[in-house]
Amino acid sequence: MITQVLIEEIKQLLDSELCDSALQLAELECKPRLLDKQVPPVERLSLLRIYCRCLHAHKNYRASLRTITEFISSSIRSQLSADDLEEVARDISNVRWELKEHDMCLAQLRQIPRSHRTTKDIARMARCAALIQSNDAHDLYMELLKRQPNAAEAYMYLNSQPGNKGGRLQYRPDSSNYHDVASFTTARSMMLRLEYRAAIAEYQRLARRHRANAQVIAQQATCHYMLNETRKAQLLYERARALDTSLMQDMGIFAGLLMQTNDAYAVYGLGNQLLKTDQMRPEGWVAMARYFLMKGQTQEALAIVWKAQTLAPDHAEAYYVEGAIQMASGSADEAADMYLKAHGIERSALTYRGVIEAYVRCGRYKNAFLYAKELAELMPQNAGALAMVGMVLSHSPESHEKAAKLLVGALELDSRCTEAIAALASLYVTNEQLPQAIDLLEKYLPENESDDMYTRYADVLTLANELPKAAVNYTAALELNPNNERAKVGYDRVDRLMHPHAESEDEEQPDAEMDEAADQRVDDFSDDEVAL
Numbered sequence: 001m002i003t004q005v006l007i008e009e010i011k012q013l014l015d016s017e018l019c020d021s022a023l024q025l026a027e028l029e030c031k032p033r034l035l036d037k038q039v040p041p042v043e044r045l046s047l048l049r050i051y052c053r054c055l056h057a058h059k060n061y062r063a064s065l066r067t068i069t070e071f072i073s074s075s076i077r078s079q080l081s082a083d084d085l086e087e088v089a090r091d092i093s094n095v096r097w098e099l100k101e102h103d104m105c106l107a108q109l110r111q112i113p114r115s116h117r118t119t120k121d122i123a124r125m126a127r128c129a130a131l132i133q134s135n136d137a138h139d140l141y142m143e144l145l146k147r148q149p150n151a152a153e154a155y156m157y158l159n160s161q162p163g164n165k166g167g168r169l170q171y172r173p174d175s176s177n178y179h180d181v182a183s184f185t186t187a188r189s190m191m192l193r194l195e196y197r198a199a200i201a202e203y204q205r206l207a208r209r210h211r212a213n214a215q216v217i218a219q220q221a222t223c224h225y226m227l228n229e230t231r232k233a234q235l236l237y238e239r240a241r242a243l244d245t246s247l248m249q250d251m252g253i254f255a256g257l258l259m260q261t262n263d264a265y266a267v268y269g270l271g272n273q274l275l276k277t278d279q280m281r282p283e284g285w286v287a288m289a290r291y292f293l294m295k296g297q298t299q300e301a302l303a304i305v306w307k308a309q310t311l312a313p314d315h316a317e318a319y320y321v322e323g324a325i326q327m328a329s330g331s332a333d334e335a336a337d338m339y340l341k342a343h344g345i346e347r348s349a350l351t352y353r354g355v356i357e358a359y360v361r362c363g364r365y366k367n368a369f370l371y372a373k374e375l376a377e378l379m380p381q382n383a384g385a386l387a388m389v390g391m392v393l394s395h396s397p398e399s400h401e402k403a404a405k406l407l408v409g410a411l412e413l414d415s416r417c418t419e420a421i422a423a424l425a426s427l428y429v430t431n432e433q434l435p436q437a438i439d440l441l442e443k444y445l446p447e448n449e450s451d452d453m454y455t456r457y458a459d460v461l462t463l464a465n466e467l468p469k470a471a472v473n474y475t476a477a478l479e480l481n482p483n484n485e486r487a488k489v490g491y492d493r494v495d496r497l498m499h500p501h502a503e504s505e506d507e508e509q510p511d512a513e514m515d516e517a518a519d520q521r522v523d524d525f526s527d528d529e530v531a532l
Contacts, residue, residue, distance in 0.1 A: 003043040006030070007050045019057040026054040034071060041079040044071075045088075052091065056098070065095045086112050093124065102128040106136075119147040120246070130157055148213070187219065194349060194378040196223040214244035222250045225257055226349040228384055228416060233257055248274060248283045252317040255287035256350075259294055262451060262481050267291045282308035282315045289321050296483040298329045316345040323354050332361035349375070349384065353419070356388050360395065368392045383414035391423035394430070403427060411444070418448050425456055434464045451481035458490055467498050 006029055013022035030051040033039050039047075048071050055064040072088055080088070089111045096105035106128040109121055117125075126140035141154040148154075183206060190199035203220040210216060221236035237254040240247055251274055258266045268291045274284030285308035292301035302325055308318040323338035339354035352375040359368035372388040379385040390406035393399040404427055410420035421444050428437035441457040458473035474491035477484050 003033070003039070003047060007046055010050050010054065014053065014057060019054070023054040023058060026051045034067075041076050042084070044076065045080065045084060049091065052095075056095075061095050061098045065092065065099070068092055068095070086116055090121070097124065097128070102131045106132070106134070119144070122147060123153070126154070126157070184216075191219070191223060191226075192347065194226075194347075194375075196226050196349075196379075199223045212243055214240040214247045215249050217243065218247060218250045218254075222253055225253060227382065228414065230257055230260065234261075245273070246277045248278060248281050251283040252286035252315075252321070253350075255283075255290045256317075256321075259290045260450075262294075264291060264294045267294060280311060282312040282318050285311070286315075286317050286321050289325070293321075293325055293328060294481075294483065296485070298325055301325045314345055316342040316348075316351070318342075319345065320351060320354060323358065327358060327361065332358050336362060336364075349379065349382075353384070353388060356392065360392060365392060365395050381413065383410040383417040384419055386410040386413070387417050387420035387423060391419060394423055394427045400427060400431065415444060416448055418450070418453065421448060421453070422456060425460065429460060429463065434460060438464060449480075451477040451484045451487065454480065455484060455487045455490065458487070458494075462490065462494055462497075467494050470494050471498065 006025075010022050010025055010030070013019075013025065030047045033047050034044055034051070036044075048068065052064040052067060055061070055067070068088065068091055072085075077085070089108050093105045093108040096102075096108055106125055109117070109125045109128075112121060122140060122144045126137055126144050128134075129137035129140050137157065141157050144154045183202065187199045187202035187206070190196070190202060200220055200223045203216055203223065206216045207213065207220065217236050217240040221233045221240065224230075224236065225233035234254075234257055237250075237257065241251075251270065255267050255270055258270060267287060271284050271287030271291055274281070274287055278284070285304050289301045289305035289308065292298075292304060302322065305318055305322045305325065308315060309322070312318065319338045319342035323335045323342065326332070326335035326338060336355060336358035339351060339358050343351035343355055352371055356368045356371050356375070359365070359371070369389070369392045372385075372392045376382075376385045376389050386406050387410040390403045390410060393403035393406065396403075404424065407420045407424040407427065410417050411424070414420075421440065425437045425440055428434070428440065437460045438457075441453070441460060445453055445457055454473045454477035458470045458477065461467075461470035461473060471491060471494045474487050474494065477487035478491065481487075
């Protein structure tokens with residue numbers, strides 16, 4: 001009982017990121033108990049694990065390895081069950097992995113009987129074998145495919161091997177057919193060509209054969225997200241996470257979807273889970289960067305996203321998020337560079353939009369139009385693509401009519417296209433058509449509620465001198481996102497316009513205080529003269 005209470009207390013300290021306190025408590029209470037033969041072996045093993053977890057939190061993997069090795073080399077080994085010894089072997093292999101001792105990690109996992117190896121064990125063994133260029137890598141990845149059909153990492157490795165032309169890989173260990181690389185890579189290539197509808201159809205065929213494959217479902221979710229079908233995308237991402245809590249693929253994009261819903265708690269929770277799963281992958285850091293961006297802490301967000309870029313220099317989402325951070329900081333030129341870098345690594349509907357919006361913010365309309373036109377050609381029936389072209393044209397007075405037609409057409413295709421709503425409202429305001437702008441926003445606001453949309457609506461109402469209504473909508477925006485600076489400024493402006501006398505009183509009060517202070521200085525000066 002005492003052991004369990006102690007372990008829970010240390011876990012709470014670690015979960016609260018009080019790592020120093022956790023290690024001190026573990027050193028004081030856990031370490032002596034590891035040597036106490038009066039403590040049952042299973043409890044000593046639990047104490048060992050929590051103590052090593054504290055060491056891992058401080059990146060002290062050598063000390064952890066030494067502690068485990070000394071513990072298991074003692075007389076307690078004979079008192080542990082076979083299952084306990086297998087778990088210890090996994091613990092040692094995890095430490096070896098962190099130390100990048102891949103050959104030793106592989107050797108450690110080989111000690112686990114083949115019939116007892118989990119899918120995670122086989123995946124780690126295959127990865128180690130590939131890193132040390134062992135001949136066993138091929139067989140291990142093939143074994144991984146038996147356990148987890150369409151494991152992307154396995155397909156990537158097997159496709160890269162000489163003599164493999166990417167044809168059909170068929171497995172029939174239990175009279176079951178496992179899908180081939182060609183189908184999966186076809187769907188991926190469709191995504192890169194921005195043919196998201198076709199890619200969804202391909203992933204759906206894969207999902208019917210492999211219903212529990214989290215990676216296939218996550219990829220399908222990403223396609224829906226690129227098509228602005230956020231609700232369906234969120235449900236699929238959540239289903240993929242439920243099937244595989246250690247899933248990392250496309251989770252940085254999922255964090256972007258959650259950010260779009262203004263759910264800062266969900267973004268933080270996802271980032272925290274991803275980092276606990278694997279701190280050496282970029283997805284967790286990308287998610288946490290988005291969280292700090294939502295909180296308005298752009299410098300912290302930049303530092304975190306740079307960490308992601310260091311870990312994975314070819315991870316497009318890390319550069320895309322830096323572009324978003326630079327845009328929020330008002331550095332449109334730097335944002336354009338980051339979006340272009342992400343676009344060069346892996347182009348998507350998101351990278352196109354990022355580049356276009358950054359170029360527009362910089363006033364580089366010609367460059368923006370070229371990318372918008374290319375996007376529209378790749379996605380001709382997509383409302384978001386049409387909206388991008390219309391948005392760019394709306395900045396050219398002679399193209400206002402054409403821009404309006406494109407934006408109206410985009411909304412006919414998809415009434416939830418927020419880019420088209422925002423661009424068309426701005427166009428109406430530019431042309432001093434405030435009633436049309438108000439009607440537009442009132443029509444589409446109910447099904448597109450967000451802090452940005454409420455702020456836009458309030459801005460237009462302010463221009464139309466409908467101040468009480470504007471104040472209500474600024475308040476609604478701030479309820480959704482308390483860090484919306486534009487809404488804060490707008491609300492303060494409306495409040496001053498609605499209560500000008502209060503502002504005058506505030507200005508008079510400092511004047512009265514200054515007069516009183518001046519009188520006091522005169523009195524003080526007179527007293528000094530008397531003293532002299």
